[in-house]
Each structure stands twice: as structure tokens, then as C-alpha cells.
Amino acid sequence: MYNSGKIIAGLIxxxxxxxxxxYYNLGKANARPEPKTDTPAIQxxxxxxxxxxxxxxxxxxxxxxxxxLNQWRDSVVRDGNRIYVNSAGRSxxxxxxNTCMNCHSNKKDFCDQCHNYMAVKPYCWSCHIQPKENKS
Amino acid sequence: xxxxxxxxxxxxWTWIFFxxxxxxxxxxxxxxxxxxxxxxxxxxxxxxxxxxxxQFTFLVGVAASAVMLxxxxxxxxxxxxxxxxxxxxxxxxxxxxxxxxxxLVDMGQPMRVLNVVLHPTPNSVMLWDAVVLNGYLFIxxxxxxxxxxxxxxxVPPPAWVKPLIYxxxxxxxxxxxxxxxxxxxxxxxxxxxxxxxxxxxxxSAFAAGPALLIILCMIVRKVxxxxxxxxxxxxxxxxxxxxxxxxxxxxxxxxxxxMYSNIPGHAAPLKYLFFGLEGHxxxxxxxxxxAVLAFVGIALLVNPLTRRNEGILPFALIAVFIAxxxxxxMGLVVGGFIPNPFETVTEYSPTAPELAITIxxxxxxxLVLTVLxxxxxxxxxxxxxxxx
Amino acid sequence: xxxxxxxxxxLAGASTVLGLGGATVLNGLKREGLEASQISxxxxxxxxxxxxxxxxxxxxxxxxxxxxxxxxxxxxxNVPDHGNKKDEVKxxxxxxxxxxxxTTTEDEFxxxxxxxxxxxLLCNHCAQPACVRVCPTKATFKRKDGIVMQDMHRxxxxxxxxxxxxxxxxxFNYRDPRxxxxxxxxxxxxxxxxVVEKCTLCYERIAIGEPPKCAEVxxxxxxxxxxEDPNSEIRKIMAEKFTIRRKPELGTFPSIYxxxxxxxxx
Numbered sequence: 090m091y092n093s094g095k096i097i098a099g100l101i102x103x104x105x106x107x108x109x110x111x112y113y114n115l116g117k118a119n120a121r122p123e124p125k126t127d128t129p130a131i132q133x134x135x136x137x138x139x140x141x142x143x144x145x146x147x148x149x150x151x152x153x154x155x156x157x158l159n160q161w162r163d164s165v166v167r168d169g170n171r172i173y174v175n176s177a178g179r180s181x182x183x184x185x186x187n188t189c190m191n192c193h194s195n196k197k198d199f200c201d202q203c204h205n206y207m208a209v210k211p212y213c214w215s216c217h218i219q220p221k222e223n224k225s
Numbered sequence: 226x227x228x229x230x231x232x233x234x235x236x237x238w239t240w241i242f243f244x245x246x247x248x249x250x251x252x253x254x255x256x257x258x259x260x261x262x263x264x265x266x267x268x269x270x271x272x273x274x275x276x277x278x279x280q281f282t283f284l285v286g287v288a289a290s291a292v293m294l295x296x297x298x299x300x301x302x303x304x305x306x307x308x309x310x311x312x313x314x315x316x317x318x319x320x321x322x323x324x325x326x327x328x329l330v331d332m333g334q335p336m337r338v339l340n341v342v343l344h345p346t347p348n349s350v351m352l353w354d355a356v357v358l359n360g361y362l363f364i365x366x367x368x369x370x371x372x373x374x375x376x377x378x379x380v381p382p383p384a385w386v387k388p389l390i391y392x393x394x395x396x397x398x399x400x401x402x403x404x405x406x407x408x409x410x411x412x413x414x415x416x417x418x419x420x421x422x423x424x425x426x427x428x429s430a431f432a433a434g435p436a437l438l439i440i441l442c443m444i445v446r447k448v449x450x451x452x453x454x455x456x457x458x459x460x461x462x463x464x465x466x467x468x469x470x471x472x473x474x475x476x477x478x479x480x481x482x483x484m485y486s487n488i489p490g491h492a493a494p495l496k497y498l499f500f501g502l503e504g505h506x507x508x509x510x511x512x513x514x515x516a517v518l519a520f521v522g523i524a525l526l527v528n529p530l531t532r533r534n535e536g537i538l539p540f541a542l543i544a545v546f547i548a549x550x551x552x553x554x555m556g557l558v559v560g561g562f563i564p565n566p567f568e569t570v571t572e573y574s575p576t577a578p579e580l581a582i583t584i585x586x587x588x589x590x591x592l593v594l595t596v597l598x599x600x601x602x603x604x605x606x607x608x609x610x611x612x613x
Numbered sequence: 614x615x616x617x618x619x620x621x622x623x624l625a626g627a628s629t630v631l632g633l634g635g636a637t638v639l640n641g642l643k644r645e646g647l648e649a650s651q652i653s654x655x656x657x658x659x660x661x662x663x664x665x666x667x668x669x670x671x672x673x674x675x676x677x678x679x680x681x682x683x684x685x686x687x688x689x690x691n692v693p694d695h696g697n698k699k700d701e702v703k704x705x706x707x708x709x710x711x712x713x714x715x716t717t718t719e720d721e722f723x724x725x726x727x728x729x730x731x732x733x734l735l736c737n738h739c740a741q742p743a744c745v746r747v748c749p750t751k752a753t754f755k756r757k758d759g760i761v762m763q764d765m766h767r768x769x770x771x772x773x774x775x776x777x778x779x780x781x782x783x784x785f786n787y788r789d790p791r792x793x794x795x796x797x798x799x800x801x802x803x804x805x806x807x808v809v810e811k812c813t814l815c816y817e818r819i820a821i822g823e824p825p826k827c828a829e830v831x832x833x834x835x836x837x838x839x840x841e842d843p844n845s846e847i848r849k850i851m852a853e854k855f856t857i858r859r860k861p862e863l864g865t866f867p868s869i870y871x872x873x874x875x876x877x878x879x
Contacts, residue, residue: 261789261806262786262787262807263770263785264787268785269698269787270699270701270703270785271781274776328771331772332770333786334808337750337769337770343750344750346750348746349748349773351747351749351773410747411743411777412743412779412865413743413778413860414776490716562776566779566780566781567712567715568712569712571699
């Protein structure tokens with residue numbers, strides 16, 4: 090091999106950099122995300138209606154809440170339409186800050202649970218004011 | 226062919242590492258700008274475009290100037306330019322790269338830049354600016370690399386390159402016209418609302434660009450065995466002369482219209498630039514320096530005795546380059562915002578982080594230019610080229 | 614089979630382009646999105662063909678009258694106060710006649726009272742806005758009801774709109790606004806650094822049937838209505854009094870009208 094010294098040295102550096110995320114996080118077990126839906130607003134809703142319900146089903150929200158939010162964003166900001174009728178026929182005011190965060194007022198125990206686990210940093214809350222979280 | 230840039234002497238590598246260090250400093254300053262915002266620059270609510278956009282505007286002109294080599298050589302068979310067309314094309318590549326970087330560092334949300342592609346807006350000149358700049362970059366990359374590659378192998382370039390080369394001629398004119406249209410269509414900015422904006426831009430480009438190219442050729446001659454030839458340099462110098470005369474003439478035309486019509490809104494920006502408004506005189510020394518340099522440069526260039534003297538010529542060219550840079554950069558861009566829409570004055574001057582980022586981008590351009598020129602020189606020195 | 618390096622690279626390149634291109638096309642064709650029937654406007658929303666304001670400054674008598682309108686707007690919209698002119702963000706502000714109508718130029722013989730008078734300035738929500746013309750991403754766009762709207766999610770912060778606006782109505786977030794918001798309205802978002810903002814004619818209030826906040830607190834100095842409805846209050850005022858707009862010669866057709874007149878108009 091020509092330049093074997095440089096090539097092997099380069100390969101070692103490459104492998105070290107490439108596998109860095111794995112050995113850096115060795116031993117740091119990451120717990121499963123456990124988003125909590127026991128905010129006062131949700132509990133009040135459950136007391137009134139007998140069950141906890143979001144705008145759409147849990148499965149749909151888990152997979153597609155960002156797509157829904159994007160469409161909500163365009164419908165309010167660009168089309169001026171603020172009422173959303175969900176697949177069960179109930180209507181909601183389209184608002185991340187005033188509808189979604191009204192029930193899910195515990196960002197640290199709900200939104201951040203999965204986002205931190207997946208190392209996702211959505212910047213929604215740079216603008217949309219997140220609710221102040223209580224110590225309890 | 227790129228591997229030719231990896232072989233160089235101590236002087237070459239010292240220069241490369243110096244540029245990398247400057248780029249590093251600029252990058253750190255940019256990281257600070259990303260986290261704290263553009264508030265660390267001198268920009269304000271009234272002057273919302275400043276040093277970065279000024280550099281972009283000036284460098285688009287320098288990039289377009291490659292056409293001043295392409296037209297004589299490819300359209301009129303002026304063989305004297307044969308050896309250095311590649312240098313013009315590579316200068317265009319480095320310039321357009323810097324243009325795009327300056328736009329990127331000026332943006333408030335650069336991570337969203339793809340929105341321009343995802344939501345194209347044909348009525349916005351900025352979309353077309355992005356299109357023509359990227360197109361020009363690709364044309365020059367493909368044409369330059371292919372023709373240089375053919376030279377290296379000692380064969381004529383492939384036939385498909387010719388239509389691209391012909392395309393680069395109107396395309397070069399278009400990049401600067403479109404950039405001028407960014408300014409010339411805005412109803413509230415009286416310094417810019419003039420039909421002659423695109424013509425002024427092109428004249429200034431064809432003065433500053435070839436001036437820089439001649440200086441680069443002289444530097445290349447000093448650090449390598451590649452000699453552009455004094456005939457080529459003299460032809461380019463004549464182009465600079467005529468272009469700079471046109472540039473100054475167009476500017477004086479603007480002055481006449483503004484001053485003779487006596488319309489206050491029209492005259493106010495020019496008054497601010499050359500005499501100051503309401504006690505604000507921030508740009509006055511720069512504009513008069515530019516004026517003096519422009520006339521000195523023209524005087525030295527028009528006179529054949531001084532133009533042919535290759536000891537004096539560089540100074541004339543530097544004078545022209547700096548005059549164009551001040552006028553088109555700071556004078557035009559900042560002057561457009563002063564006075565503001567309320568006819569009051571908010572001045573602007575770049576801050577240290579802004580200058581650091583600017584110099585960092587220039588260093589990136591210099592690095593691209595150095596690497597590309599190293600490759601071009603290596604091919605020329607090998608002497609394999611046909612027909613030059 | 615023997616294949617040389619050039620052929621291999623061509624094959625790899627073509628496969629990549631086709632693969633990526635095909636995937637993108639298939640993705641784009643995939644049916645997604647909300648059904649049109651699921652989204653609708655709030656029934657309380659006010660509708661118009663062209664919203665506008667008439668501002669009668671003779672009804673704004675004290676400095677406090679002006680400041681009340683400015684503070685009301687800036688408070689409900691979380692507009693930051695950076696405390697310096699450079700980073701300033703403002704949606705509505707006051708300035709004198711000479712700065713509001715600068716193209717009418719210095720007039721030493723003008724009615725003294727009007728020369729000293731202050732006006733309220735804001736985005737003019739022009740019918741043919743220069744800012745919308747130049748925005749490369751349609752982050753600023755004109756709604757069907759005439760409001761020139763700002764989509765903070767799409768803005769790339771290029772500030773072309775600020776250069777284009779002949780009225781200086783737009784502000785840029787040169788710094789993080791949040792630390793400088795004096796009174797936070799939790800029902801309305803803030804903005805982040807790097808985007809342009811301006812008055813949006815209280816689109817969020819119009820959507821639930823309320824007039825713009827500045828008009829509401831102005832004690833009748835600011836009247837809000839549909840310019841294209843001949844029976845609206847705003848058109849009645851404009852039929853009785855002489856009104857002017859800022860820089861009409863520039864062809865943007867502003868929708869904010871200022872009542873001009875002497876004491877009999879008070």
C-alpha cells in the first residue's frame with residue numbers, strides 16, 4: 090500500500106469519530122419517555138366527560154402531531170380559518186398556545202419527555218409562550 | 226486535477242494556513258451572531274442592509290467581469306486572452322461563492338433559506354437573483370474545469386462546452402442586472418429608484434473586476450512561472466479605463482438629475498453622502514476619498530505612458546478598485562437608507578464582529594481562489610495546453 | 614463484466630439522482646392533509662373586502678391619548694422594548710406632520726397647529742404593497758380581506774421587505790425579544806430573533822369579531838371598517854371630511870387615511 094502510514098492513521102481517526110456517539114453514551118441508560126397526561130386541565134376534562142381525549146386519537150397524535158400542527162399553522166396564519174372539526178365531529182379553536190398547551194400545560198413532563206429522548210429540538214416555544222409550570 | 230493544489234512550497238502553505246486561521250475567527254464571530262442575533266452588527270430599524278449586502282453587491286460585479294475576457298476570446302478570437310480566460314472564470318467562481326456566503330450571513334433565519342425554493346415567488350427579484358447566481362456558479366465551474374482539464378491533457382475542449390460558454394455571456398450580464406433590479410424597483414428609496422442603476426452596476430463591475438484580475442495576474446507572475454503576457458494585461462487595462470470612465474460619467478449623470486431637478490427627496494441621499502445631512506457626516510470622508518481615487522485612477526489609466534508602466538499600473542488599478550468598492554458598497558447600499566422614510570437620519574457603521582465575519586468570508590473567497598489558481602497555474606506551467 | 618471508473622461513477626450518479634428524485638415524487642404524490650371540511654373560520658369573524666382605518670388626530674388631544682393606543686397594541690402583541698433606537702421594534706408610533714408626510718416638504722406658512730400636531734403611524738396595509746411584491750417566500754402576503762399579513766414561521770429574515778416599504782412600517786428582531794417584553798400577553802405568541810414583524814391589523818381579534826385594539830382604545834380617533842362597503846362608518850367619514858394618505862404618489866395605495874381639517878373638524 091502506498092502512503093500506508095497516512096491511510097491507516099486516517100482510518101483510525103475516522104473510525105474513532107464515527108463511533109463516538111456510541112462509546113460516549115455507554116453506560117448512560119436512557120429511560121423510556123413517559124409523557125404524563127395528569128395536568129389539572131386534563132383531569133377536569135376527564136371528570137366532566139369520563140375520559141381523557143385529545144384533538145385526535147393518541148396513535149394519530151403520537152405519529153402525526155407535527156403534520157397536524159403544520160396544517161393548523163397554515164390554516165390560521167395564511168387562510169384565516171381558526172376552527173378545526175376533528176374526526177369525531179368535535180370542534181376546537183386552532184391554537185398551539187391556547188388549545189394544545191391549555192391541556193398539556195406540563196411541557197417538561199409531556200412534550201419534552203419524547204423530544205429529549207429523540208434528541209429533537211422543535212423551536213415552537215421560542216415564540217409560542219409555554220405555560221408556567223408548577224412545582225407540584 | 227484538484228490534487229495539484231496539494232503541492233506547494235512553504236510560502237503557499239503559510240498563506241493557506243493564514244487564510245484558515247482568519248476563516249476560523251470569522252466563523253467564531255458568526256456563531257456569536259447566530260446565537261445573539263444580528264443586533265451585534267451596526268444594523269438598525271432604519272438601515273436594515275449594511276456591510277454584508279454591500280460586499281455582496283460589489284462582488285456580484287467582480288464575478289460578472291469574467292465576461293470581459295470571454296467576449297474577446299471566444300466571440301472575437303482575441304488570442305491574447307487565451308492563457309488567462311481560466312483565471313477570469315476562477316475569479317468568478319470565488320466571487321459568486323463569496324456573494325452567496327454574504328447573503329447567508331446577512332439572513333436572520335439562515336436555516337430557513339430553502340423556503341425560497343419550497344415557496345418560489347416569481348414576482349420577487351430575490352428568487353431570480355438566487356437562480357442566476359447559482360446558474361452562473363455552475364456554468365463557470367463546468368466551463369472552467371472542463372477547459373482546464375482539456376488543456377492538461379493537451380486536447381481541445383469538447384464541443385458541448387461551447388454553447389455553455391456562449392450562455393455565460395448574457396448570463397454574466399444578467400447576474401448584475403438582476404442584482405441591480407433588487408434596488409431599482411423599490412418605490413421608497415430615491416437613491417436607488419433610477420433606470421441607470423443596472424448600467425451603473427455593469428460599468429462599475431467591468432472596471433473593478435478586470436482591475437482585480439490584472440493585479441492577480443501580476444501576483445501570479447511573481448509567485449510562479451506563469452506569465453499572462455503584457456499585451457493581455459494592457460488590453461485588460463484599456464477595458465478598465467473605458468469602464469471606469471463610463472462608471473464615473475453615469476454617476477455624474479445621477480448627480481445632475483438630483484441636483485438640477487432640486488427635488489428634495491431625490492437630492493437628500495447624495496447630499497448626505499458628500500456633504501452630510503443635519504450634521505451627520507459619517508460617509509463624507511469615504512465618498513470624497515472614492516472620488517479622488519477614481520479621478521487619479523482614470524488619469525493614470527488614460528495616459529498611455531503611465532498605463533504602460535507596469536510599476537505605476539498596479540496603483541492606478543488599486544485606486545479604481547477601492548473607489549468602486551466604496552461607491553458601490555457603502556455609498557450605494559447605506560446611502561439608500563439615509564435619509565429614512567421619515568426624512569430623518571440614522572447613521573450606520575459596521576461593528577467589530579461584523580467586520581470579523583466579513584473578513585472571514587473574504588478569506589473563504591481567497592482560499593477558493595488560491596486553490597483554483599494553484600491548479601490552473603500547475604496546468605499552465607506543464608505547458609500541455611493546445612492553441613494558447 | 615469489466616467496468617471502468619468513469620462508467621461506474623456515471624452509473625452511481627444516475628442511480629442516486631433517479632432514486633432520490635423518484636422518492637421525492639412518490640412522497641409528494643402521497644395523499645395527505647386535512648380535508649377541506651375540517652377547517653373553517655370562526656363564525657364570529659368579521660369579513661370585509663378591504664379593511665382600512667381612518668385616523669382623526671384632532672380627537673387625540675394629549676400625549677396620553679397617543680400613548681394609550683400605542684401601549685394597548687404593544688402590550689397585547691408582546692412587542693419588546695429594547696430601549697434604544699437601533700434595535701427598536703414598533704408596530705404603531707407617533708410622529709409629527711413633517712415626518713409623517715415628508716414628501717409634502719417643508720412649508721413655513723402652514724397652519725401652525727397642524728404643523729405641531731402628532732400623528733399615529735402604522736403599517737398602511739396597502740392595496741398594492743411593495744413589501745409583498747419583493748418577499749421571496751411569501752412570508753408577507755396580502756389576505757383576501759386586505760390585511761398585509763406576516764407569517765413568522767416562513768420569514769427567512771432577509772429584510773428585503775424592510776428595504777421595499779416606503780413607510781418604514783417594519784421592524785426586525787435584531788435581538789431576542791423575550792427579555793424585553795414588559796407585559797406578557799399569554800394568549801398571543803412572541804417572535805424570535807431573525808424575523809421581521811409589523812402591525813397585522815389585529816387579525817387575531819378580527820377573527821373573533823373584535824376591532825383592532827388601537828381603534829378600540831382611541832375614543833373614536835381611529836375608526837376601523839371596510840373601505841369597499843359604501844355603508845360603513847369609515848366611508849361615511851370619508852364622504853364628509855377631506856382625508857389624505859402617506860406618500861400616495863408611490864403607487865402602493867395605502868389603506869390608512871388621515872382626516873385633515875381645521876377646528877371645525879374637531
